[in-house]
Amino acid sequence: MKADPSGVLTGTHNISGNYACAEGALAAGCRFLGVYPIAPALEVSERFLQRAKKVGATFIQMEDEISTLAAVIGASWTGKKSMTVTSGPGLSLMMEHIGLGIMLETPCVIVDVQRVGPGLGLPSQPSQGDMMQARWGSHGDYELIALAPSSSQEMFDFTIKAFNFSERFRIPVAVMSDEYVAHLQEEVVIPRAKDITLEPRRYFDGPIGSYLPFKRDEDLIPRMVDIGQGYKFHVTGLTHDDRGYPIMNEECQEYNVHPLVKKIRDYTDEIIEVQEVNIEDADIIIISYGVSSKAALKAMEQARGLGLKVGSLKLVTVWPFPEKRVAELAGKVNAFVVPEMNFGQVVLEVERCSYGKSNVFFIPHGGKGVEDTEDILKAINQAVQDDRIIDRIVELR
Amino acid sequence: MKLWRKPFDLDKIKIPCGEIHIIEERCKGCGFCVEYCPKDVFEMSEEFNAKGYHPPKITNPDDCVECHLCEMLCPEFAIYVTLKKDENPAGVKSEEGK
Amino acid sequence: MEIPKTMQQEETQGSRSGMDITHPMENVLRMDRIPHIWCPGCGIGLAVTAFAAALEKAEIDLNKVAIVSGIGCTGRVAGYVKLDSFHTTHGRAIAFATGIKVANPDMKVVVFSGDGDLIAIGGNHFIHAARRNIDMLVICVNNFIYAMTGGQVAPTTPLAAYATTCPFGCVEPPFNIPYLAESSGAVYVARWTTLHVRRLMNSFVEALNKKGFSVVEAISPCAQYYSRINRLGDGLDMMRFYHDNTEIRHGEDTKNLDIAYQGKIIMGKFVDRERPSYTDRYNEWLSEIKDDENEPG
Known part of the structure; x- marks a missing residue:
């Protein structure tokens, strides 16, 4: 079977949840995968790599999960849809950059194939023990979107959905899978590329010099540009104003962080399913x-x-x-x-x-x-x- | 300028003269420019700037040879040097060079 | 949402020094953010000056340069340079920059951060980026101390020097950054003090045009913490010390570059070699895969 150049492997397949996740990512246009090996999430990167060349995707294995999510956020700013896969212990390390991703309002997808914890736990057993960590694990106030697939088909569908949410709301989105779903071989129906709805990234197209990285549209979502387009923007993980410059006072904290929460809470009806x-x-x-x-x-x-x-x-x-x-x-x-x-x-x-x-x-x-x-x-x-x-x-x- | 040996092309070479611009309000009075100017053009001022630091003042403006070292050594981006308008066109010997 | 008043004030603060400023670095620095946050006598501004001058001298397309900083005094550099600039988490600047470089190999990526950020919390990312030979320039401003947090001991604090977290003198041997960089695989390694600002600039120019992982260590006076705790005078006194106690030895074996407390500092360009970069190897690997080899059925 030949893959569509857009990355969609149209057809009916009998594949595991992890493979379906990789297919979903490619179908959603994900072109950068950063990983650190961890059971039981390994097969996602395996499948992604098999298909990387054909669709022009890039892959890197970093030295730990901390740097992995940092690299994914960096890659997202180059205009490539980016993703990482991990499990509980890795998600713990990623908390730092979930916070950064929220603050820099960077679209990216984190797939967490949950295993039993705490500590190192049982890498080969499924669990749903990371649900609260995903929601509250990073310090400070934030809102994030988490989807929970229950089958291979949903792994495929929800990964695409996750990319769409992350582009729509400029936010890291978590796909909370588990070891059981990840390794369950099931039938997955992949539709044709034109039947998959993808949310495009909303770009700023005004003149150079007028770009404000955190100037919000009416709907509270700021627009993005890619690195290298000449806009020479600055973004910081510190409390910042519309220009992305750090401003160290309480008013700015309110001005900056309230919309981060509001941009999700105002749209819960649209998001919740x-x-x-x-x-x-x-x-x-x-x-x-x-x-x-x-x-x-x-x-x-x-x-x-x-x-x-x-x-x-x-x-x-x-x-x-x-x-x-x-x-x-x-x-x-x-x-x-x-x-x-x-x-x-x-x-x-x-x-x-x-x-x-x-x-x-x-x-x-x-x-x-x-x-x-x-x-x-x-x-x-x-x-x-x-x-x-x-x-x-x-x-x- | 004192020369140890008269270069053959002295009459063709012109020593450039720089004009120093100090953005006083940016200065934090570290004194790097005063210390390291090879021509000792600066001196610390007795005056305070808006932030309460002593900025440098230019005491020997004519000695500046536009080497830009003060510009490079200013951690506050508060000094820059431009080439002074030509009052002394090329080929005319300076006083000391006679 | 309305923009709070205090923020509007902040906005004009930078341009207050106004007049008709035509500073030659206007087009590479965010002059609306100057004055910067660094203390009087600090050397970070000099490293930035050298970098700004190097950007112009290296004749590279400034639209294609991204700068990433971590946390700390030097971590603020990204905010003052008019490039695509990122102020990221503590120690992860190199990891973030790796993502940028791998995802878009056309970008020239610069990491500008401090010794604590790059060598302590970011030490792992530093050695691995050097090992992979990711094509980036890492500028490490070394002031021997954690300055922004108030003078704690850093992995570069010389033995016996004082810091707030080692009130009886530092008991840990420091890292020798050029040695660490060379042994991890960096292709270009140089060290200067910020007093030697022109040589520093020339190193930046060379490193910007060098393909591979380049490290330039810029030793900088910390006039508020390192010098005060150790009673070394102000920034100018430290500069005088650098003037009298530095020696240029190009090509010196990086093993010999340890810095003792108030000891002689050896500077120069120590390593300039060729190794295939990560992008080169990755592309080579890609070209070797036949189209159908990995096609899933």
């Missing part, structure tokens, strides 16, 4: 994301078979969290069941947004493979029996 099944008549809703949603959907079907009114809310974008939708549902249903492959991260958001109006049952998961359908069913049964409001997370084991 959830997949709802059987929500209309549900008494109990399973809120899940990533690979857990596979088990969640199966548990929902089995519970429906038993005559229980169970629905499923799958988060496509975990960050920003769909607060409004969860709050809306909180008054209507008896309980939320949250299966997560960690000891409680996104469930805290669910509890926050349910305002004590419905019970929250949480199923912790320490690392024995993926989420178990049986566990979710048990939690559903418990939720059916407990119909008084407890107003705190019930941890089931």
Whole structure:
């Protein structure tokens, strides 16, 4: 099979999540991959390299994850869509440059193939333990977008979606995959290049000398230029004004950092995506994301078979969290069941947004493979029996 | 200018004369220009600039030979030198060269 | 959103010294940001002057030059030079610059940062960029101390010199930057003090036109911290010291370039050699791959 010169390998393939991620990146126009080897993310760079020459993409393996994300941000300013792949320990090191990417408002994509932590953990086992780290790990206030794929097809689709978000909002976007999705061989349908919608980078095209790197358009997003076009701009990771010059006072801090948060919060309706099944008549809703949603959907079907009114809310974008939708549902249903492959991260958001109006049952998961359908069913049964409001997370084991 | 030996092309060579421009407000009074000017053109001023530093003042403007060392040695980008307009066209011997 | 008042004031501060300034470096420096933040008697301004002069002398297209700085006093340089300029995280300037160079090999990339930034927190990136021979010029301003944070011991602080975090004298042997650079694979290594500003400029010109990882160490007086803690006088006194205690030895073995506390400083151009750069090797590797060899089925 011949690849399209634009990088799209149109057709139906039986490939792993990691390969699908590399294909998604190439289809989205990613032309720079910086990596540091880490299990279980290795196959993304392997596949990318196989295809690099044909599509004119560049690849570099750096000396650590810190420099990797630094190089990716640098490369993004040359006009190349840039990406890195890593796992938990690498994401920890990347926190420094997630902050820099936010401050320099640089589009880039970080794929985190999550493994069990903390510390070095179990490199070969899946987990969802980096969700809060991605959201809060870098110092200071920021907003970022995180997507959670649950299959090879979604690895492909969400990687493209991540590039589109990063260009649209000039922000680093995280794809929170896990070891299970990464190595699962599944059918992936790659459409034709013309059927893939790509968000173009929004360039400044005014005269040289008039470019202000952080002058925001009406929609709060500043425009970019590439290095080497003659604009001779300056950008800094310090608190800065529109010119990109550091200004060391509180007013500027407000002027600079508030829009960084606002440019995402104002567009949450546009960004947030959830997949709802059987929500209309549900008494109990399973809120899940990533690979857990596979088990969640199966548990929902089995519970429906038993005559229980169970629905499923799958988060496509975990960050920003769909607060409004969860709050809306909180008054209507008896309980939320949250299966997560960690000891409680996104469930805290669910509890926050349910305002004590419905019970929250949480199923912790320490690392024995993926989420178990049986566990979710048990939690559903418990939720059916407990119909008084407890107003705190019930941890089931 | 004192010459140890009279060069053969002395009458063709003209010693350039520079005009020194000091942007006083930028000066932080480090004194590098005063110390290292090969012609001792500068002296520290008694006056203060807006920032409270003593900028250099030019005491021997005619001695400047436009070597630009003060320009290169000013860490504040506060001095620059331009070539002075030709009052002494080429080929005319200077007083000392006679 | 309205621009706060204090920021507008800041905006005019630079041009206040106004008149009709036609400083010859007007087109390579952001004069709207001068006066800069460096203390009286600091040598970083001299390194910038030498660099600005070198940019003009090297006759390169300034649109195709990017400058990246890290954090610290010297980290502010990028903000004063009128090029595509980036002020990045502490120690990661070389990593950031590597990304730029690899993604767009047409750019000439300069990293301008301090000793603490490049050799301590950024030491790993320094040796690996040298090993890969990424085509960039690294200018390391060495003032023997962490100055912006108030005079802490640096990896270049000479043995027995005082710093706020070694009040009884530095107990760690310092790095010899040219030796580190040469042994890691740099193709051009030179050292000057900022007093020898013309020689420094000439080294910058040579290094800008050199293909490969070039390192120029610029020894600079820190008149506020290093000199005050060690009672070495002001910037001018340190300059006088450099004047009397430096020796030019081109081609000297970089092993012999350790700097002892108030000892003799050996300067010159030590290394000028040829090695294929990262981009060369990468392109060579690309040209060897046959078109269908790696095509996935």
